[in-house]
Amino acid sequence: MKSHKIALKLYARQGTLADASKFVEVFHDWIRDGVMSEVMIDVADYGHVHHGPAVLFVGHESDYAIDLGEGRPGLAYLRKRVKNDDEGTRLADSFARLLAVAARLEADARLAPLSFERNEVRLLVYDRLHTPNEPASLEREREEVGRVAARALGGEVELEPASPDPREPFALRIRSKAR
Secondary structure (H helix, E strand, C coil): CCCCCEEEEEEECCCCCCCHHHHHHHHHHHHHHCCCCCCEEEEEECCCCCCCEEEEEEECCEEEEEECHHHCCEEEEEECCCCCCCCCCHHHHHHHHHHHHHHHHHHCHHHCCCCEEEEEEEEEECCCCCCCCCHHHHHHHHHHHHHHHHHHHCCCEEEEECCCCCCCCEEEEEEECCC
């Protein structure tokens, strides 16, 4: 993928998302304990924002959020400035980071019974120059997105445009057929 401005969202299983204040505590502990492989800088509680990010976990290379957008809670990832950023591995690295944080969150007893679905991901590309929201972008990115998503989600996937509006960022719903 040519653009490095990649965002992914993994959806939480219904009824498993903990109170936002618990995520604030967990993310602060992660910063203090240096558990991430990247430099994390701050945590912000935006629980008061309707259908927005409830908690933002800010890093130098990436941001993560407990996101309530679309009326569907989940874990969002935004790629910003990754060291040694290689065009051929950006998307795979983004999936790996998202899934690693999801697994770490699920393993934290303070957030139980938190669980993320692994059968649907939303991909957004915030780069209208390299990836405008048009059918040609989907055709150009289909092979790489399908291959990387299938490997990350564990099986064949379907790609569906999330919005036909060219004023919106390029966005896809990626659904795994395996689960």
